[in-house]
Amino acid sequence: MKKDIATLKADFGTGKKPTGTAFADLIESLFPEVTKQELDLLITKGNNHQLDLDILKNINPALNGVFKPPVMPDTLKGNGKIPNNYDPDSQLAALVDPLVDGDYVTKKFIGKSQATMADGTPVAASSIYDVWCYEFTPKNPEKTILLTAMIHGNEYTGFYWLTQFLDLLVNHWHEHPQFAYLRETVKIVTVPIANPYGFANQSRYNVNGTDCSRNFNYNWGVSLDEYPQGAAPFVEQESINIRDLMASIADECVASLDFHTTLSEGSTHHIIYFPRWLNNNISPYLSIIDQLKKTGETTAFTSVTLPTLTNWGVLTHGFIGANPEFKNGLYGPTRSSIEMTRAMEFFGNMVFQAAKFTFRNKSGSIDLPQTSAIKFNHLTDGGPIVFTTQTYTSQATKTSVRFKSKNEGIFEVDGFVTLTCDMDAEISILPQIYQLGSPDFDSAKTLDNEYNATIVNMKAGEERIIPIQAEITCHKTNILAADNTNTTQRAREIVFQLRTKISAGQGSIKFIKARAKFLPSTSGDRFRKYGLNPARIIYPTGEETKYEF
Incomplete structure (x- = not known):
């Protein structure tokens, strides 16, 4: 609502910082040529992105204690904001793209999905997808953490949990001290759908039938399981995309988490996979699981030597890495409100533990035998x-x-x-x-x-x-240095x-x-x-x- 100058002085002459509708009224009065789209963007930034820094006086940005999430909505197809399909572009457009503001949240293209078959035959254009990375960057970040999901395209809970987590980070950060800490301190780089072909086709694999989290060059061809690793390391574009993204943030990133939905761990409630032979400070992850575990629940701590995304990041860049996995159906119907709330508790606390790290593995553990x-x-x-x-x-x-x-x-x-x-x-x-x-x-x-x-x-x-x-x-x-003669x-x-x-x-x-x-x-x-x-x-x-x- 437009106001005259006298009214504006009366409303805001005391130095009060306007937010919400008052902020919109001020912008409309001072800049009548602002379009509705521009106004909506300014309102979003005013409400969510710390233009009113006085909000921070009412919360304590901290990672202390166990994060207790609010009740999360279900993520069933067609409910609420969830599209009634498994098209990766539609899912990102509905659930993540609305968070992008060009300031705190940015979106960038990091590559295509696999475009050729193993024999060199081109893949149909309709089966080739863009792979997107989103960055959530405070004004003065101290560290970066990498969050990935859906490298196994049929493990949907990890993706839907991540979209809900990012929504809390952008729109409800001031309600939780842990999210306030992330907003003030930690840059988050995330790839919500690392294997879009698998996502679209409800498949673990990419178009070549390769398990993309077995196509990284760590123990490739030596450490074997039942899943196909590809013809050689990094022959699948999905693994190349993640490899190159890791390299681009290697100097700033301290930790990496790759979220999965397990299909093979029976009635196990909390599951975490981590490198067996590599330096990797996973103690905070293990400790938080003990805090989350309730009477009657079971936990699987599993070290692996497989050529996974996580193991590659730990080996090559010193990221402190782990694969937390969620078992559907143990807390209620798959992707129900009950299950998504428990997924938020489990996965969310993993992220907050990752945010505590100060150094990468290459800089840590110097005091241990x-x-x-x-x-x-x-x-x-x-x-x-x-x-x-x-x-x-x-x-x-x-x-x-x-x-x-x-x-x-x-x-x-x-x-x-x-x-x-x-x-x-x-x-x-x-x-x-x-x-x-x-x-x-x-x-x-x-x-x-x-x-x-x-x-x-x-x-x-x-x-x-x-x-x-x-x-x-x-x-x-x-x-x-190589030329040091002393x-x-x-x-x-x-x-x-x-x-x-x-x-x-x-x-x-x-x-x-x-x-x-x-x-x-x-x-x-x-x-x-x-x-x-x-x-x-x-x-x-x-x-x-x-x-x-």
């Missing part, structure tokens, strides 16, 4: 390790371990070797540990130091199990290898079994056992001084 197994078996590894020299010789090719330290600490090796000799002799087994460029334990200082050696006298033909034990204090591995003065890789000598004849190592372990520690006390007492300082003058802690 790290271990590596050292094993050698002469029956399967090319015969025994033979040595004949009377001075120490390295057996590096079959006994060496190299390790980059993420922190200051202690590196130790414990284990045993099984050896024989062809004549009476004194045999020395020296487990050497050194750090390239270390000021305290470089190769020269540890090369033939028998402090860690085990020396035994053996009879001809005798077989004996010999213990090995060694450790050094080591430093954080320096990251050096490498001898910078601590780098830690190396373990066996060195051997024999007084006469030939010795043969048949078995090695040991464990290498790195224990992070920044305490100066860790030097004392080596006689490098930090309480005794030699100053440049040469004067030795006691230094009290």
Whole structure:
């Protein structure tokens, strides 16, 4: 409703920020040439996108506690805003596109669905779809998280939950402190339908019959299950689209969640898949499931080695990744209000846990012990390790371990070797540990130091199990430029290898079994056992001084 200047001054002269219909009246009065479409956009931004920042005084943007969602509507076909079809373009137009405002929410094209069959035959144009990415960007985001759904095209609950989550984020963020935190702090990059052909055809697969979440180049062709992985890694356009999107946000993204609806986990209520062999801090995800679990409910925690979207992101970019899965029908009819509310609780809390991460996997876990197994078996590894020299010789090719330290600490090796000799002799087994460029334990200082050696006298033909034990204090591995010529003065890789000598004849190592372990520690006390007492300082003058802690 248009108003004159005197009325406007009376209404807004106090400095009150107009919202809702008052905001619309102000715009219409000051800018009568504004079109209805432009006015509707301004109203939306005024109501939803923090033009009235005073709203934040009434809420506490935070991720504390467990998110308790409001009652969510059902997502049955034809009900409410849900289209009466499975056309991906119609679904996005109805459920996600209305959130786009060109400011906080933007939409971008990231590729097509697969356009050729495995034999090179073109796919019918009607079966080729655009793949869209939506970005929800605060004015000053601290981090980015990636949310994907529908890489398996028939797992619809993940998609419909995600559209409801995004609606809460845009239109109801001020009602929940967790959503307020996202709006203030976290950029969300999301692909709601990663496999639009599968979505349109109620199929797990793309047009080629490939499981797109088995077409990533991690363990491809090695880790197998019943689902087709494609002719080679990244031959399917759907996996290429996600790969390229991940690369484009790799410098800012800390976590990745790929949402699924399980069809194979029986009566299991909460399900999460995560990488088995990769560094991945999933503890917050596991902890929140324990908080959500109700009496009588079951949980499946499953580590996998499959060539999935999530495993690729963890391996290549250090994203903290997981695949949460929802089981339809356990809380009520599929995609009913009851089920969608429980899906919001489960999946939503996963997102809020992801939003807590500050660093990617590549920057985390530096304070945790790290271990590596050292094993050698002469029956399967090319015969025994033979040595004949009377001075120490390295057996590096079959006994060496190299390790980059993420922190200051202690590196130790414990284990045993099984050896024989062809004549009476004194045999020395020296487990050497050194750090390239270390000021305290470089190769020269540890090369033939028998402090860690085990020396035994053996009879001809005798077989004996010999213990090995060694450790050094080591430093954080320096990251050096390729043209840095000052490498001898910078601590780098830690190396373990066996060195051997024999007084006469030939010795043969048949078995090695040991464990290498790195224990992070920044305490100066860790030097004392080596006689490098930090309480005794030699100053440049040469004067030795006691230094009290």
